[in-house]
Amino acid sequence: MSLLTIIILLVLLLNTIAAIFTVLRSVRDISTTWAWLLVLIFLPVIGFGIYLFAGRGLSTKKVHAIQTEYRRGTKAFVAMQKHANTHGRLLPAAVTSTAAKELTTLFLNTASAPVLGDNSVDLFFDGKKKFAKLFEDIEAATDHVFVEYYTFYNDELGNQFRDLLIKKAKQGVKVLVLYDAWGSLGANKKFWAPLLAAGAKAEAYFSSQHLITDFRLNYRLHRKIVVIDDDIGFIGGFNVGDQYVSRKKKFGFWRDTHLRIRGNTVYALKVQFLMDWNATVPDDQAEPYDIDVAPLSPENLATRHLHLGSAPMQIVASGPDSSAQQIKYGYVKMIASATKSIRLQTPYLIPDDTAMDALITAALAGIDVQVMVPDMPDHPFIFRATQYYANYLSRYGIKIYHYQNGFLHAKTLVIDDVVASVGSANFDIRSFKLNFEVNAFIYDAKIAEQLTAAFDEDLKHSQLLTPALIKSQGHWLRFKQYFSRLLSPVL
The missing domain is CATH 3.30.870.10 (Endonuclease Chain A)
Known part of the structure; x- marks a missing residue:
């Protein structure tokens, strides 16, 4: 072997060892660990520059x-x-939804958020x-x-x-x-x-x-x-x-x-x-x-x-300063509590396994699950990852709609037209774990119905994702979707 080849192999070996040491010395979930290993190993040296700015935990x-x-x-x-x-611990007597009562208790326990x-x-x-x-x-x-x-x-x-x-x-x-x-x-x-x-x-x-x-x-x-x-x-x-x-x-x-x-x-x-x-x-x-x-x-x-x-409600914040993913817990609890319908709007659909399983379980249980995402990107990798998860979730009977009247940036979740969430948190791993977010969880049927009506109006400007549309996606597009999905824990 030439001297140049030996040097390159040595650099790659040292890079791989350093990558493993760098990622494994911090406690992370498995998907995030593998995503960072991919970045550090397949982008030698450059990957460490990316990690320096984007991979380290909060001080x-x-x-x-x-x-x-x-x-x-x-x-x-x-x-x-x-x-x-007024201690803000009880819902008004008029609110009888089991989902609302359980959700308020969840947020009192995880976020100290009064009703x-x-x-x-x-x-x-x-x-x-x-x-x-x-x-x-x-x-x-x-x-x-x-x-x-x-x-x-x-x-x-x-x-x-x-x-x-x-x-x-x-x-x-x-x-x-x-x-x-x-x-x-x-x-x-x-x-x-x-x-x-x-x-x-x-x-x-x-x-x-x-x-x-x-x-x-x-x-x-x-x-x-x-x-x-x-x-x-x-x-x-x-x-x-x-x-x-x-x-x-x-x-x-x-x-x-x-x-x-x-x-x-x-x-x-x-x-x-x-x-x-x-x-x-x-x-x-x-x-x-x-x-x-x-x-x-x-x-x-x-x-x-x-x-x-x-309009009783709770203001719930979450962020990387806490291991409890309060807003994600709320989303998952709402989805699991639904008995009739789930209406979700999010610009970025990159759920972790827990959130994804909640949607799939609801759909397989006969709940009408409708998810609306944009039909245009504002971040290319995130958009392709969103496409991947949209394709995947549609296999389980979840209706995925691509909004085509501009860009959809709403972050709303409504279950059974009685409980709703509106705020800054997307339905993605970044909002669940990395960003400082805040949402209002609302226990008012009138507001929930208004949000459902807005969703239904948006359906007039949306296209349902069908097996035929998925099949028509080219090989290069599918590659970009799969590659972006691998990076989804760090997007």
Whole structure:
């Protein structure tokens, strides 16, 4: 053998040994372990560069900061409820669904998430309408505006949003903005400088100045929360950018789902935001949880003319700081509890074995399972992996629909038209394990029926995946699907 051949073989051998040592020294599930081994072995040297930024776990310091703030926030919220004489542990008597009762117990045990009633909810499926209402609500703010988004684009909508926040900050309103550094690459220091100059604050969630030694690309803040004056809260799937108001030709109409909430649940959103904020900033910049007020009392709600006794829900957050995959547990429990129908919308369909088995089991048990995914990519590998799982699940009688009226970004799950979930979490491994997510789980038949009606309307613009369509997919496309599926645990 030539010297060059020996060197190459030696490098490959050392690379393989290093890959095995690197991956196996961390506790991971088997699928993730094999996915990273594939990356490190088949991309010699380069794979380690990818792993450096995307494969390492959260630092112990960051996990401690998150968990410490979680305990503080939970303790404050429990105290607030006790002071208001409403402990948020029981559903209203009108809610008799066994699925709802079991789901609420699950979240009390895994996420310390109280059931909060006395809410009024507006649904938004169009970004133009959602942001028009959001901006109107921010315009009317008199005390504070707390904003948390995965993506802020430096484009027309992003600048419009930022400029509105600048205006409110100059009026003396407290403005706090939390965003993801990787998801908001265009929103750099120059973008935020005018907002900071106006007296507001903007922070990247767990950004690090030591990009080589402490940068974790794989763990993203994917939550979308806005809280205005402790009176109005927003949660759902829309980010901030022109594509989310259907201004990008590449995507066309952007179909998403978002909630506007008034009532007790606003305080759960506020506490979640403050936990994220306080875990990010130094202790001397932390915000108080305001536990000395009684915002949950019926008297307080009555003064704001809210409809008491409506739309009970739980705000459930999950993330890589905890081994409990709270939102995934909720999805699986909902699917297992269904007796008639399951309606799931997700832009990324990359379930782990547990979630996939739940869908298959439901379908084989005679439940009408319908899943809607986009018919166009925004991330090529993720789109091909979604196609793979769509093809696979359709074999078991699950109806897979490809939405063709633009891009489907909604993250909704409805069972039996009585229990629903809306939030930031996709039905994929990344949302289950790697991202910081937040969802509203809603125990209100009227809202569930509205979401089902929206799903049925979307069916008019969707194509059912059939065996003939799967058979027509070419060999190259099938290869890309299978290859992407191998990488699905780390996508």
